[in-house]
Amino acid sequence: MRKIKYSQALSEGIVQSMEKDPNIFMTGIAVDYPSGIFGSTTEATRRFGPKRVFDAPAMENALTGIAIGAAAVGKRPIIVHPRNDFMFLAFDMIINLAAKWKYMYGGNAGAVPIVVRAVIGKGWGQGASHSQSLQSVLGHFPGLNVVMPAFPRDAKGLMMSALTHSSPVIILEHRTLYDTEGDVPEEPVYTPIGKAAVVREGKDLTIVATSFMAYEALHAAAELEKEGISAEIVDLRSIRPLDEETILNSVRKTGHLIVADTSWELCGVVSEVAALVAEKGFSSLKGPVRRIALANCPAPVSQPLEKAFYPTATTIAKAAMSMMGKFSGHFGNIDREDNFKGPY
Amino acid sequence: MGAKPTFKEDSTSAISLPAETEIRLYRQLIRVRHAEETLAALYKEKEMRTPTHFGVGQEAVAVGACGALRNDDVVYTHHRSHTHYLAKGGSLLGLVAELYGREGGCSRGRGGSVHLTDRSVGMLGSSPILGEGVALAVGSALAFRMDGQNRVATSFFGEGTFDEGIVYECLNYASVNKLPVLLVCENNFYATESPMEVRQPAGTELCERVASFKIKAERIDGNDVVAVFDAARRAVDHIRDGQGPYFIECETYRWLEHVGPMFDHELGRSYRTKEEVEAWMQRCPVRRGAARLLARKIATQPQLDQWMAETRAEMTKVVAQAKASPWPDPSALFENAY
Numbered sequence: 001m002r003k004i005k006y007s008q009a010l011s012e013g014i015v016q017s018m019e020k021d022p023n024i025f026m027t028g029i030a031v032d033y034p035s036g037i038f039g040s041t042t043e044a045t046r047r048f049g050p051k052r053v054f055d056a057p058a059m060e061n062a063l064t065g066i067a068i069g070a071a072a073v074g075k076r077p078i079i080v081h082p083r084n085d086f087m088f089l090a091f092d093m094i095i096n097l098a099a100k101w102k103y104m105y106g107g108n109a110g111a112v113p114i115v116v117r118a119v120i121g122k123g124w125g126q127g128a129s130h131s132q133s134l135q136s137v138l139g140h141f142p143g144l145n146v147v148m149p150a151f152p153r154d155a156k157g158l159m160m161s162a163l164t165h166s167s168p169v170i171i172l173e174h175r176t177l178y179d180t181e182g183d184v185p186e187e188p189v190y191t192p193i194g195k196a197a198v199v200r201e202g203k204d205l206t207i208v209a210t211s212f213m214a215y216e217a218l219h220a221a222a223e224l225e226k227e228g229i230s231a232e233i234v235d236l237r238s239i240r241p242l243d244e245e246t247i248l249n250s251v252r253k254t255g256h257l258i259v260a261d262t263s264w265e266l267c268g269v270v271s272e273v274a275a276l277v278a279e280k281g282f283s284s285l286k287g288p289v290r291r292i293a294l295a296n297c298p299a300p301v302s303q304p305l306e307k308a309f310y311p312t313a314t315t316i317a318k319a320a321m322s323m324m325g326k327f328s329g330h331f332g333n334i335d336r337e338d339n340f341k342g343p344y
Numbered sequence: 345m346g347a348k349p350t351f352k353e354d355s356t357s358a359i360s361l362p363a364e365t366e367i368r369l370y371r372q373l374i375r376v377r378h379a380e381e382t383l384a385a386l387y388k389e390k391e392m393r394t395p396t397h398f399g400v401g402q403e404a405v406a407v408g409a410c411g412a413l414r415n416d417d418v419v420y421t422h423h424r425s426h427t428h429y430l431a432k433g434g435s436l437l438g439l440v441a442e443l444y445g446r447e448g449g450c451s452r453g454r455g456g457s458v459h460l461t462d463r464s465v466g467m468l469g470s471s472p473i474l475g476e477g478v479a480l481a482v483g484s485a486l487a488f489r490m491d492g493q494n495r496v497a498t499s500f501f502g503e504g505t506f507d508e509g510i511v512y513e514c515l516n517y518a519s520v521n522k523l524p525v526l527l528v529c530e531n532n533f534y535a536t537e538s539p540m541e542v543r544q545p546a547g548t549e550l551c552e553r554v555a556s557f558k559i560k561a562e563r564i565d566g567n568d569v570v571a572v573f574d575a576a577r578r579a580v581d582h583i584r585d586g587q588g589p590y591f592i593e594c595e596t597y598r599w600l601e602h603v604g605p606m607f608d609h610e611l612g613r614s615y616r617t618k619e620e621v622e623a624w625m626q627r628c629p630v631r632r633g634a635a636r637l638l639a640r641k642i643a644t645q646p647q648l649d650q651w652m653a654e655t656r657a658e659m660t661k662v663v664a665q666a667k668a669s670p671w672p673d674p675s676a677l678f679e680n681a682y
Binding site: 025051056057059061062063064065066067068069070071072073074075092093096097101102103104105106107108109110142143145166167 | 418420449450451452453454455459461462463468469471473475476478479480481482483484485486487488490497509510513514516517520679680681682
């Protein structure tokens with residue numbers, strides 16, 4: 001199959017959806033710049049022009065309300081936040097209106113199927129307010145769909161599913177993934193929202209991972225294979241709805257669970273998955289669950305601090321070794337070199 | 345201190361409307377007034393379990409503005425929304441049943457007083473968080489412009505909404521894109537119980553502020569249904585002509601407490617005096633509407649009495665229907681969550 005980048009896959013999903021549905025438009029800060037949100041909006045801008053792809057002032061809350069108001073009369077807006085952190089300003093609209101619209105009017109006010117794209121930053125000293133990842137916060141609220149594509153195929157497939165969904169979808173993309181490549185069908189592809197994927201089969205332990213951490217988990221699993229440990233990796237893909245069945249099936253098979261996410265532990269996705277397995281899969285567990293998440297502080301800027309802050313493939317691999325009762329002392333740093341230098 | 349009217353009662357005497365328009369506006373006024381007063385009285389029975397903000401005293405704003413709109417124009421409103429819902433043509437039974445939490449309510453008992461909708465007449469939604477409706481109207485206006493539809497999106501909001509940042513984002517966006525949006529501010533002098541002077545600098549003129557966004561703005565007597573209708577049709581012409589948003593500040597007054605069916609003085613609240621409330625009740629939009637019809641010989645007293653009797657009969661019937669209608673089934677708890 002053809003290999004393209006994550007950014008191209010997002011772009012292709014948007015363009016093919018916009019071709020099919022004339023009601024889709026896309027707006028947000030910088031969407032029509034030549035840089036095109038890391039290349040993901042450039043083709044849509046070129047093909048559909050300023051009537052359907054247009055810049056917006058910095059007004060995250062109003063813009064989200066405007067998108068909802070447009071959706072209420074038949075449009076299907078995509079709004080883009082170049083960083084997750086800006087989306088905090090839009091929480092009133094996302095949580096109080098978009099999430100509840102269908103429910104609180106008893107279905108009589110129709111639906112507001114907005115799609116909100118937001119980018120998770122990481123590295124190059126992006127710091128405390130340009131690196132957060134809001135899946136657990138937004139995943140808390142009924143009425144929202146929250147997805148985190150890790151691989152190019154799902155970047156396209158979740159985008160296309162989001163753009164045909166009847167309720168709001170938040171797509172959390174990861175800055176470090178835009179240049180990663182993978183197999184992506186040329187024809188339209190629809191990744192089901194609410195379905196996780198087993199991206200690597202294994203028998204000794206399950207690693208449930210989100211977004212960039214699924215990528216890290218795959219790398220760790222390749223190294224663990226050399227140590228005789230067979231790790232199964234579940235790429236969560238959707239935070240809400242959560243695919244309980246795929247997680248529980250995998251744990252039933254392996255009996256061990258590591259959960260790795262791009263955000264913090266407390267009230268986080270890692271804790272939710274751990275609680276799920278404790279409640280519904282306890283008898284399958286052969287040992288304690290291990291959660292791998294950000295260090296319990298805001299993201300620092302300085303290089304040695306930043307390195308200490310983020311969990312990596314090494315963190316996952318060492319946790320897996322210890323979970324399997326193997327000595328991990330000889331296990332060095334397996335992390336790939338971080339070549340990220342921007343643009344941001 | 346205090347809420348002093350700035351308009352003379354006869355300020356619209358020079359405006360002449362067709363008799364059928366005058367009658368339509370007046371009949372809407374009494375219908376909205378009677379619905380609100382009946383609901384406020386019934387609320388005391390404690391069978392409506394939904395925090396309710398009654399709009400008694402403010403009816404002329406909703407009736408006048410909606411009177412200048414078409415059925416396919418859309419309206420968004422705030423927590424004190426019964427007036428706009430009814431004035432835009434929303435089902436009376438839908439409103440009453442909603443307050444009683446019934447399946448036959450306009451939002452099927454899921455929304456309550458502050459989440460009303462009736463899409464069939466363009467009453468898209470009310471929501472209680474200040475400023476939301478402003479953004480929603482701007483968004484629908486954007487969609488109308490994109491589709492080349494000559495429709496108007498209206499947002500009703502209180503002057504307290506000017507304390508929220510989102511209003512300025514919306515004014516800016518609507519103006520820079522010349523969107524077909526009508527912004528109707530009900531300035532009733534108090535945000536909950538806080539008067540303007542503790543929330544905004546002395547000498548604040550909302551129209552001046554809106555005009556600084558290059559938006560046409562005017563302040564009118566919001567207790568005069570003809571003044572509101574006249575300003576709204578001027579605004580709608582301007583908007584449909586492609587000249588961008590229009591702002592109308594309607595000076596009006598809420599008779600009852602912020603939320604609930606009582607007068608403030610009955611509950612010993614002191615943020616405004618009983619005398620102030622009573623002075624504003626003298627400026628009653630319904631009484632003024634009746635006086636105008638009689639003075640212009642558009643209607644006789646027996647006709648006014650007849651219309652009132654019809655309004656009462658309709659309300660009595662609707663309340664009985666609503667109370668007798670079924671509750672939602674608990675098995676439908678999750679319906680429409682997605």
